[in-house]
Amino acid sequence: MSSHDILYTDPLQAAHLAAREIAQRTGVENHDIALVMGSGWVEAVDALGMPRYECNAQDITGFLPPSVEGHSGKIRSYEIHDDGKIIRALVFLGRTHLYEGKGIEPVVHSVRTAVKAGCKIVILTNACGGINKSYAVGQPVIIRDHISLTATSPLIGAHFVDLTDLYSKRIREIVKGADSTLEEGVYVHWRGPTYETPAEILMMRTIGADLVGMSTVPEAIAAHALGAEVLGISLVTNAAAGVTGEKLNHEEVIAAGKAAAARMGALLKGVIPKLL
Numbered sequence: 001m002s003s004h005d006i007l008y009t010d011p012l013q014a015a016h017l018a019a020r021e022i023a024q025r026t027g028v029e030n031h032d033i034a035l036v037m038g039s040g041w042v043e044a045v046d047a048l049g050m051p052r053y054e055c056n057a058q059d060i061t062g063f064l065p066p067s068v069e070g071h072s073g074k075i076r077s078y079e080i081h082d083d084g085k086i087i088r089a090l091v092f093l094g095r096t097h098l099y100e101g102k103g104i105e106p107v108v109h110s111v112r113t114a115v116k117a118g119c120k121i122v123i124l125t126n127a128c129g130g131i132n133k134s135y136a137v138g139q140p141v142i143i144r145d146h147i148s149l150t151a152t153s154p155l156i157g158a159h160f161v162d163l164t165d166l167y168s169k170r171i172r173e174i175v176k177g178a179d180s181t182l183e184e185g186v187y188v189h190w191r192g193p194t195y196e197t198p199a200e201i202l203m204m205r206t207i208g209a210d211l212v213g214m215s216t217v218p219e220a221i222a223a224h225a226l227g228a229e230v231l232g233i234s235l236v237t238n239a240a241a242g243v244t245g246e247k248l249n250h251e252e253v254i255a256a257g258k259a260a261a262a263r264m265g266a267l268l269k270g271v272i273p274k275l276l
């Protein structure tokens, strides 16, 4: 059986195997915290210093090759020193999205692997569209809650997981304590790859959404279902369709991410030691 098959036949076993491979390659038996760096966030990770280990994700069981610009498909291990404390961070540069059509399993494989590798906290970052008219491009927003519009879940079977505190209140309070200018918002998961129509954005605003994107929600659910605490941070890289009258393009997303990288890096570096 190839490493590709097991992801679909036994996804938790695939995550277990991937975690063992990462432990062996990094020499780190247990990592403490995982970060998934979405588009617009890959350069922010430079703030964590030099990685102790890096490999191509596709060399690890169950990881597919990346397919989007700005999603580089690397796995890194960092050692963060803070006040005598050593924090071991497992960082995923890039992710698989639902719109790639490979199913939900590859979408959540990183976070499942992270939890099997010992991570008790999972930080999910993304670039997104701003629905809330008060948001500016380049503004980071803490995800307070989500709305799933994809009609899919990473869980199968009679697994009725409570999602009341999916985006950990404890962690959100710590992050807001570290940067009191940060706002919170509700993130809608849209399958994509098309952006929304203006009418769809009006619907989303009407049902209580502030942010819209094509990631994060399945990962948050999968990580929470395995017992990890979840933090989600969105970087608003464009106004959602119909908000400004401008058309949307991926280049604008990449540019806004680059412009905000230093601030996002400082935010992550400052916050991580406070969470553990």
Ligand code: 8IG
Residues within 6 Å of the ligand: 127, 128, 129, 130, 190, 192, 194, 195, 196, 212, 213, 214, 237, 238, 239, 240, 241, 248, 253
């Ligand atoms: I970046 O406006 C980014 N990702 N669905 N809509 C959706 N996803 C996005 C958007 C957006 N911007």
